Amino acid sequence: MVSPLMLLVAALAMFFISGLAAYVGLLVGRNNIEKANHVSSGILVIMMVLGVAMTIPSVFFSEQFGYFLGARGEFFQLSVDYLRIFALSFPLLMVGRGLDILILNDGSPRYSFVLNIVVTLANLGLNIFAVAVLGWGIKGLAAATVISSGIQLLGGLWYFLKKAKVLHLAVPSFHIPTILRIAYNGFSDFAMMIVEAVMVFVINIAFAKFLTPAHFEAYATVSIIMTLFYGIYMGASMGLQPMFSQMMGRKEFHNLTNLLNYSVKKTMGYGLLVYLLLIPVIKYILMLFIKDPATVELGRFFYLTLGAATLFSNYPLQTGVFFTAINRPMESAIISAFRTLVFIPIMVYVLIMHIGAGGVALGFILTDILMILGLMSFMSKTDLSKLKVYD
DSSP, X not given: OOHHHXXXXXXXXXXXXXXXXHHHHHHHHTTOHHHHHHHHHXXXXXXXXXXXXXXXXXXXXXXXXXXXXXXXXXXXXXXXXXXXXXXXXXHHHHHHHHHHHHHHHTTOHHHHHHHHHHHHHHHHHHHHIIIIISOOTHHHHHHHHHHHHHHHHHHXXXXXXXXXXXXXXXXXXXXXXXXHHHHHHHHHHHHHHHHHHHHHHHHHHXXXXXXXXXXXXHHHHHHHHHHHHHHHHHHHHHHHHHHHHHHHHTTOHHHHHHHHHHHHHHHHHHHHHHHHHHGGGHHHHHTTTOOOHHHXXXXXXXXXXXXXXXXXXXXXXXXXXXXXXXXXXXXXXXHHIIIXXXXXXXXXXXXXXXXXXHHHHHHHHHHHHHHHHHHHHHHHHOOGGGOOOOO
């Protein structure tokens, strides 16, 4: 229920994170390291201030936020308790994620990978300990996220204090035109997260109006599993971001499209493999979260349909991130807006209204088929060497 607010926070973070990543990569490609250091340090300070500014209202007005987002009955207090503690992680998440992006641009993907695995395992372990051992319930889940976010922040600071190669923390620079340039480039990912928050809100309304609480429980559980597939696609895109940005800075245009297509094909294979491997065991995975057998079957239905739908989302998602990485945010923003604000909410809402639960996946699939056809046509006609990149 509070995920739209969490997506809003993520959107504000992406305003600077993705813009910073692409801009620093461009500067590294042009060998302007000193400017990259001062600019990136200034953006980290801004992100810390922004994180604190978002934490304060989320903690003190958590009941109002929970009610506005549709939490009622037993879900209301759970949402309020979760948000009140989870909000403490906002500044930790924002600065930690910013440092992680800079680690990638510094040429240390292995360190970033290990750190994120450690953070993920810590989060999982703390979740189990807080809930199963300490009996803290939903508050324990939120506290686990706060602690694991702190671990990521400390891991990033340790890297730049002891292991940095090219990029380093420096005296912060707050040059307004540069900050606006970074925010402009991050606008596309900001828009993507904002419209995703709207999309989730609309889909939640459709579930509440046309389906049952059991459908909502099953869909929410499967959505957690679906993050695995989106993680494959977005992980590849974010991992390649430094390469895309630096290649654009060096004007290696001929390699950019080839690398994008290679990433899409490779991750499509991984996504399909994971989807097929989970089919025989998905029922047992769902039983870890859901008690009612009928709801488990609904979850299995959502996995089979939504899992297939995520395979179609690969190319649109990676193409949107690609244009951000090469410092062309307008194309990325248009892709995100059409997919997530225009097509998905309308199609999913209308199809749920007319055909029920099957309309969720069908709405996503029809949207992404249209997006794939449009993007393939656009990419075939686009000469990357003629695209302007502003300093």
